[in-house]
Amino acid sequence: MAQVILTFFVAYGIVVGGALCGGIGAFLTHKPPLLSMELLADQLKIFGIVGALGGSFDSFLQIEKILIGNFSPVVKQLAMIVVAFLGAHxxxxxxxxLVQVRS
Structure with a gap:
């Protein structure tokens, strides 16, 4: 359970932290920070998922174990992928x- 919570918040932190720091960078370069934050959050979602999983290939190598008949690691890894996606989303x-950019 601790690993699930950690995975969720790592994905969440990568997206939120990256967007906030990117907003500061946009402000310093005289670009609209709120719009930049929204765009960055959307672009950082995949990096939040991969970063929370600790690398994309290790996660998918666990799925290979389904051929051996060992389902437990596969179910755990799929749950971690879903939790990482939820954290990033x-x-x-x-x-x-936070930014409430109106289109």
Whole structure:
């Protein structure tokens, strides 16, 4: 359970932290920071997932064990992928809520 919580918040932190730091960079370069934060949060979602999983290839190598008949690692790894996706997606939603850019 501790690993699930850690994975969620690492993905969340990569998206939110990257968007906030990118917003500061946009402000310093005289670009609209709120719009930049929203775009960055959307672009950082995949990096949040991969970063939280600790590398993409290790996660998918576990799926190979299904051929051997060992389902437990496969189920655990699929759960971790889903949790990492949720963390990154909720991070993106929080940044969008924070900036509330109107199109």
């Amino acid at each position: 909720i991070g993106t939603i929080c940044v969008q809520w």
